[in-house]
Amino acid sequence: MPSTIRDIKERTGLSLATISKYLNGGNVLPENKEKIEIAIKELNYQVNEMARGLVTNKTRSIGVLVHNVASIFCGLLLRYIGDVLKENGYSMIICDARDDEANQAESIKFLLSKKVDGIIVIPVSDKGDFLKPAVAAKVPVVLMDRSLRNCDFDCVRINNREAAYKATNELLKNGHKKNAVIYSAHNYTGLQRYKGFVEAIEDAGLTVEKDFDKPGFHSIEHGYESMKQLLALKNKPTGVFTTNYEVTLGAVMAVNESKYSCPEDISIMGFDNLILTHIVQPKMTMVIQPMKEMGKRAANLVLKRIGDKEHEPPIEYILGTKIEKGNSIKKLN
Amino acid sequence: MPSTIRDIKERTGLSLATISKYLNGGNVLPENKEKIEIAIKELNYQVNEMARGLVTNKTRSIGVLVHNVASIFCGLLLRYIGDVLKENGYSMIICDARDDEANQAESIKFLLSKKVDGIIVIPVSDKGDFLKPAVAAKVPVVLMDRSLRNCDFDCVRINNREAAYKATNELLKNGHKKNAVIYSAHNYTGLQRYKGFVEAIEDAGLTVEKDFDKPGFHSIEHGYESMKQLLALKNKPTGVFTTNYEVTLGAVMAVNESKYSCPEDISIMGFDNLILTHIVQPKMTMVIQPMKEMGKRAANLVLKRIGDKEHEPPIEYILGTKIEKGNSIKKLN
DNA sequence: ACCAAAAGGCGAAACGTTTCGCCTATGCGT
DNA sequence: ACGCATAGGCGAAACGTTTCGCCTTTTGGT
Numbered sequence: 001m002p003s004t005i006r007d008i009k010e011r012t013g014l015s016l017a018t019i020s021k022y023l024n025g026g027n028v029l030p031e032n033k034e035k036i037e038i039a040i041k042e043l044n045y046q047v048n049e050m051a052r053g054l055v056t057n058k059t060r061s062i063g064v065l066v067h068n069v070a071s072i073f074c075g076l077l078l079r080y081i082g083d084v085l086k087e088n089g090y091s092m093i094i095c096d097a098r099d100d101e102a103n104q105a106e107s108i109k110f111l112l113s114k115k116v117d118g119i120i121v122i123p124v125s126d127k128g129d130f131l132k133p134a135v136a137a138k139v140p141v142v143l144m145d146r147s148l149r150n151c152d153f154d155c156v157r158i159n160n161r162e163a164a165y166k167a168t169n170e171l172l173k174n175g176h177k178k179n180a181v182i183y184s185a186h187n188y189t190g191l192q193r194y195k196g197f198v199e200a201i202e203d204a205g206l207t208v209e210k211d212f213d214k215p216g217f218h219s220i221e222h223g224y225e226s227m228k229q230l231l232a233l234k235n236k237p238t239g240v241f242t243t244n245y246e247v248t249l250g251a252v253m254a255v256n257e258s259k260y261s262c263p264e265d266i267s268i269m270g271f272d273n274l275i276l277t278h279i280v281q282p283k284m285t286m287v288i289q290p291m292k293e294m295g296k297r298a299a300n301l302v303l304k305r306i307g308d309k310e311h312e313p314p315i316e317y318i319l320g321t322k323i324e325k326g327n328s329i330k331k332l333n
Numbered sequence: 334m335p336s337t338i339r340d341i342k343e344r345t346g347l348s349l350a351t352i353s354k355y356l357n358g359g360n361v362l363p364e365n366k367e368k369i370e371i372a373i374k375e376l377n378y379q380v381n382e383m384a385r386g387l388v389t390n391k392t393r394s395i396g397v398l399v400h401n402v403a404s405i406f407c408g409l410l411l412r413y414i415g416d417v418l419k420e421n422g423y424s425m426i427i428c429d430a431r432d433d434e435a436n437q438a439e440s441i442k443f444l445l446s447k448k449v450d451g452i453i454v455i456p457v458s459d460k461g462d463f464l465k466p467a468v469a470a471k472v473p474v475v476l477m478d479r480s481l482r483n484c485d486f487d488c489v490r491i492n493n494r495e496a497a498y499k500a501t502n503e504l505l506k507n508g509h510k511k512n513a514v515i516y517s518a519h520n521y522t523g524l525q526r527y528k529g530f531v532e533a534i535e536d537a538g539l540t541v542e543k544d545f546d547k548p549g550f551h552s553i554e555h556g557y558e559s560m561k562q563l564l565a566l567k568n569k570p571t572g573v574f575t576t577n578y579e580v581t582l583g584a585v586m587a588v589n590e591s592k593y594s595c596p597e598d599i600s601i602m603g604f605d606n607l608i609l610t611h612i613v614q615p616k617m618t619m620v621i622q623p624m625k626e627m628g629k630r631a632a633n634l635v636l637k638r639i640g641d642k643e644h645e646p647p648i649e650y651i652l653g654t655k656i657e658k659g660n661s662i663k664k665l666n
Numbered sequence: 667a668c669c670a671a672a673a674g675g676c677g678a679a680a681c682g683t684t685t686c687g688c689c690t691a692t693g694c695g696t
Numbered sequence: 697a698c699g700c701a702t703a704g705g706c707g708a709a710a711c712g713t714t715t716c717g718c719c720t721t722t723t724g725g726t
Binding site: 002046048049050051053054059061069070071072074075076078079082083086091092093094095096098107110113114115137 | 384392419424425470
Binding site: 667672678680684685687695 | 709711724726
């Protein structure tokens with residue numbers, strides 16, 4: 001039913017090779033160019049991507065594997081990535097790891113079986129083994145938001161350590177000396193933010209108390225439980241640094257359900273979510289990442305890698321962050 | 334580099350036709366079956382989907398066009414849809430309409446150009462013209478969550494009118510006689526929920542006051558602005574029905590920023606979001622949709638349609654809802 | 667006016683499957 | 697023992713492109 005390049009051949013009297021050349025941006029006489037364009041219009045011709053792909057060994061599709069498709073953070077990144085990909089004629093095939101390493105490994109294989117030209121990943125953990133099949137298949141991989149231990153891939157992210165350091169200083173500057181941290185201990189980003197926190201505390205001549213150190217999963221539950229435990233301590237912290245969106249959400253929940261309130265009884269320095277800064281009373285003080293820039297860079301980078309003949313060494317793009325001030329941090333004495 | 338069916342031919346001495354038959358589940362002698370399986374293992378063979386697609390005219394991919402990829406609601410549906418599709422060997426190509434009709438129309442064309450086998454849509458508005466190209470190309474379409482005016486497509490959704498009716502009754506039952514409604518006037522679902530509200534109010538022998546009737550976009554801003562306006566009225570409503578996730582979010586924001594609080598000064602009946610019921614203090618009373626069921630049904634339905642020879646008439650799956658009770662509705666006298 | 671280089675065009679092969687029509691054993695009932 | 701149905705297998709064509717190598721025409725410099 002749909003028309004083919006052969007129909008255009010009939011209509012124009014030109015050869016398949018010439019028409020193909022036109023379609024791929026080659027040089028064709030203006031006269032023939034016009035003929036072809038008219039035929040394409042009339043026939044409503046569209047390139048059959050599968051036939052093309054069979055020859056070129058390209059699908060013009062990019063796999064995007066996110067650690068959790070239901071997080072707003074990932075959703076927004078998907079939007080920005082999708083924009084760039086669509087502009088360039090690439091489709092975006094999405095897989096959701098549900099924060100599970102086995103799912104993640106299986107998804108990579110799935111994407112490879114679908115012969116995607118490139119892959120963008122927000123990994124579940126800081127372990128990179130699951131990417132081996134992609135390397136073996138020579139499919140370019142770009143990491144986003146989270147790097148890996150011994151990372152040998154392109155990566156677009158922020159300087160997590162530095163951002164956490166600055167964020168922690170926000171608490172310190174306001175006179176908080178007893179600070180807790182709630183973080184994800186299972187991915188590179190979480191651990192870097194933890195390091196930044198510790199560094200800031202120690203640079204201020206303080207130490208991190210054992211009870212104030214709350215590693216766990218990247219989840220609302222972890223934030224909720226941790227905050228509950230912190231609030232139940234005899235010797236409570238006055239400030240808490242919640243190092244990602246989910247954890248911040250959970251921590252706020254816990255405070256809301258308790259007899260305490262923020263910032264009167266406990267100050268919170270949050271991370272990662274624009275909506276949260278508005279929905280929650282009081283307005284949260286948070287670290288904001290340049291998400292649009294991140295998504296666009298990642299997409300452009302993977303497209304560039306696909307085009308590259310040589311295998312260039314990996315690049316890390318480290319983007320800047322800013323702190324959006326709210327009223328969730330109380331100034332002490 | 335990757336091995337082909339020809340390599341298997343060499344290894345086994347069988348013909349291409351026989352191997353292909355095996356791959357597609359046809360009858361082959363047990364002896365040959367084993368030979369083929371061994372060869373596949375050894376060669377690490379994977380079917381080249383593009384070559385297959387070129388012959389069968391199928392891509393084994395489904396386009397999913399969502400009105401807004403950054404909403405949690407859509408994110409969760411994507412997860413459930415993706416699960417089913419992946420299980421069945423189908424990839425999920427995602428497009429984001431950003432709540433814009435032009436984007437939406439363009440995205441459908443994009444998906445068709447990618448030759449997806451089927452399309453799942455959460456439409457931006459209640460107008461269905463943008464789907465004409467899909468109908469023309471005979472690509473099956475399944476709607477999700479939102480139907481269309483004069484709808485001629487399969488659809489998986491809830492009974493919005495009834496759900497809204499029940500929700501409104503929740504306010505009425507608690508003695509609220511002055512109720513406002515904030516809704517999206519631009520899509521089928523929003524309008525149906527509005528109708529359900531009006532019906533419940535009128536069945537209670539009341540009328541909907543002009544000032545309490547807040548149509549607008551499906552956005553946080555609309556919820557926020559509307560609630561602000563309602564709170565500024567001399568004659569304020571005592572109850573507000575916020576008919577979707579974004580609008581509920583915005584409305585809660587507005588209350589939090591005002592001198593009033595919920596439920597003491599204003600009661601809210603919300604919609605659609607599980608997280609919100611926990612994060613916000615007090616716990617919200619909301620209408621909950623069976624999202625997992627919705628996603629799975631939609632995915633299975635589109636797969637079924639792809640297989641169908643005949644063009645069966647469209648089916649609507651109307652799923653049940655429940656009301657999750659919180660403390661956001663005050664009992665009057 | 668001549669020649670070299672560049673531009674434009676062409677036919678045919680190739681990409682890796684599926685499928686059609688046909689052929690050959692094999693097994694079964696009588 | 698005979699014939700017939702059937703299971704299993706095969707070769708070849710087809711799907712709609714791109715690309716390679718080669719040929720012809722045009723262009724531009726001297």
